[in-house]
Amino acid sequence: MGIQDVSVGVIVNGKERCAEVEPRTLLVHYLRDGLGLKGTHIGCDTSQCGACTVMLDEAAVKSCTMLAVQADGTEITTVEGLGTIKNLHPIQQGFWEEHGLQCGYCTPGVMVAMVALLKENPNPTDEEIRIGLEGVICRCTGYQFIVNAVKHAAKLMAEQNIEIEEVLS
């Protein structure tokens, strides 16, 4: 296109990544097509649905409305960086136990957004979770079991913290 590719360096899920991309490349396309991290989805293109939410330096951002170059020098966590099948993150465990997903398309983004919520508020009420879900849309669940899932995760995380404290003390 006459515009030179630019270089982007990011740490994604703990791994350093560097690539030359077209300047207009959206972060979500860089993650999906460039790095093969296809767990992050696109649902709306206009930043309402939050299916594309990733953690970028401790903040949940919508990767469909951010350029890859804007992420240069940051640290990113996608759903693939939350936990593995053998060692699920509490939020993943919560969504599984409480049936917080149906089709699973919005789920990666919703979970990342909720990890951010739980960082700020480790013990949210139903209402706080519902307000925290403002930036995402789920068409399947009616949200109730997502609320349960987040509460379940909060409980698991509190238990883990107690365990960690016990080990440390």
Add this chain to the structure above:
Amino acid sequence: MKMEHSYSFKGISRETLWKTIQDKEVLRKALPGCKVFEEVEDNVFHSILGINIGPIKGEFTADVQQVDKQEPESYRLLVHAKGKPGEIEADAAMHMEETEDGVTLTCNADVEVTGLLASIGQRIVGGVAKVVIGQFFKDIEKETKQMAEM
């Protein structure tokens, strides 16, 4: 979509305003992001404008016609503009009325938009158009004053 906008030009006669608003060079300067403005035949203009309406940005090629001219009172502007985000079809009645301290120009427009402009931009088109038209009149006022000083 109907739009109405009026602007009061202070200390200017209706004739001066008419002259200014008919001046190609003035229009070129006052039109938003105007890159090309040429008269292709009498009262028919071809222009290229850079428009920026919230999330929708793009270059529009516009054909503008002036009809029903009643100097120095009123005329109608017919605009057909086309760009990547969609098309704009406008029929604007421009009316100038003398007041105690100048002229009030009222623009009554019927605007139809298509494509992305309609399906995503519609809610904000009205508001943004107001800003754009307001800016346009402000620029015209500036130019009028400059012309008057010359």
Add this chain to the structure above:
Amino acid sequence: MVKHVGARLKRKEDPKLLTGNGNFADDIQLPGLLHAAILRSPHAHALIRKINIEKALQAPGVVAIYTGKDLEGKIGRIPSSWLVPDANLKEAPQYPLAIDRARYVGDGIALVIAEGRYAVRDVLDLIEVEYETLPVAVNQKEAMAEHAPLVHDDIENNIALHWKAGEVDDADIDGAEVVVRASFNVQRVAPSAMETRAAIGQYNPGSGELTLWCTSQNPHIHRMVLSEVLNISESKLQIIVPDMGGGFGGKIGVYPDEALIGYAARDLGRPVKWVEERNEHFSASNHGRDEIIDVELAGKSDGTLTAIRVRNTANLGAYLSTMGPGVATIDFGLMITGAYAIPKASCETFGVYTNTTPTDAYRGAGKPESTYQIERAIDLFAKKIGMDPIEIRRKNFAKKEDFPYTNAQGLVYDSGDYEKPLNKALEMIDYKKLREEQANQRKKGKLIGIGISTYVELCGFGPSAVAGAIGFQGGVWENSTVRVHPSGKVNVYTGTSPHGQGHDTTFSQVVADKLGIPMEDIDFVFNDTKAISMGWGTYGSRSVAVGGGAVSMAADRIVDKAKKIAAHELEVSVDEIDFSNGVFQVKGAPSKRRTFKEIAKSANMAWNLPADMEPSLEKQAFFDPSNFVYPFGTHIVIVEVDKDTGEIEIKRYIAVDDVGRVINPLTAEGQVHGGIAQGVGQALWEGIVYNDAGQLLSGSFMDYAMPKARFFPRIETAFTETLSPVNPLGAKGIGETGTTASIPAVMNAVIDALEPYGVKDIEMPLTPEKVWRAIQNGEGN
């Protein structure tokens, strides 16, 4: 062993989805993959004068550009699959791309193939189309008027179909003691699955095989239709539906787009991917509803309902979608009496072409609309005669002892006990106390409303002979194969295709109980026309009732054969074998036993089978139910309306559903919640809006209000279980009940709240502005 059916089990399909290991359409990468984009009409109605692709052909990365003219004679028409009989149905031809005339905003004009996701969009922008705009028909009633612009020149008054069922005379209405007349607009909405549509085609010129991965709720219908459209043998066309991010009816349709991608992949000999954008989805993917319903409900002043006459004017859009013609006719028109024993009923439906996106089945498809009109009308009737809405419902319910119950139009409801969920719901809210509380609050100036919906809906499609009789171009039986491997592990194949419902889990629960093996030993195969011999997909809440029936039958056949092998090995007659918990044992001699695993091995090795028995342990079953199923229930909603702002708050939502046998309460509740959210969305927030020029004004989630988490209270659910006699599991459908029940329940609640102002109706969606205006214009203001 603890039974699996009825247990609240978490889902088998979740771990991959939770860890980013799902495989959705856009996740598919193939060597040499090209990208496609479709140029769509920005005009609702226009002649295509000229398409100039010269500049576009010079763009970097462009591979091919096709216009409607280029494809003439190369791809067939896209047909509707529901040719409703006795309706004077006029199907206008729909070509894969518009040839000389665009008929709605979103109609395909050109197909662009290029190297790269972004490059293809660049090319699209360089195509120049000269249009000559034409007058438009947008609203269905206006489109039917004399001199309205014609969407298709040879279809008079734009009437695509005119259908009638049942007889009600003028005397039945005019001679009645009490008559309620009302007109309801069940507005157009977008199904809005979170994943838009997508298709990826790959062709092997050597074998002539075309593989098409696409978003579809019914891969075999896609194969059947597309093999005709693309003129390729069904044996060489493989449809694979990868993980799919929801459907809700929007992915039933066989669209022009899938045909285009299949064609381009074959034409270019390279794989091609198309992924719809959200804005494109709003204009090019089928919408739902858009029915204007005029109802006359007649009865006696004691509350006895005697006749109902309904006219539905349905907006079908610019072309007939895959199931579009059936929605406002069969699905809607035979259920207008709802749960009530109204002796006379008639429905007349007009299906109308307009310059809008086609409408198709959307969660509930016709039943939310029919439930809406009867549940709203019965409330108006009750108000008119001063009767409690609960009492009038009870009085008119089809009685438990009358099941199977034949309604006024001849439909036979399989089973029902409508009092049961009603009583349970009333218990849950303490209705009497609630009404007192409402009166108290009113005195304080607070507007509390209680809304009720005692619905019944038709689903579980269904008997194939009936499908044929109502013009559906397909069977609606289901198929399943259970394949037992030598290890005793099992693959099960079935033709209903999941996209979020959790078939893998619920069906595995059925098989686990039948075969007495752990859930982990069972893996389902769905969504691949090469792996699964045939099937009719997932819509009309048919998966458990019909698909589950087939799975259950195939598993029974496995047990039958395995029993014979066990008997042979244990040297007894089959009658002497007991089978439970995965063990075959001789009656009265528990030590003489074979496990399921052992029999799996014996069958597959075939070293010692009974004479005349074929080797292996694999059974297929085809299940065609004897009737549809009719789930029912009671939903009660309590709202508070802010009289100063018109804002509505849902204070409580109670759903008691009877869906026959509940296989998994956890996923069943999930279906109920999701269905309710969509119905409440229709009542309160959602709406596709066109302006008079046919321009789509709601083309993004900024403009189209989707339900959000904070709009809802905690939904209180319960089930009653009245089994269905028409399938082996006794199950009914649950996917659509929530949507069907919730729309009138919410509306009735709001109207009840506004009773002090004499408000009788407000058009959906109930935006605060509309509610505020209704209050301002109301009595006492």
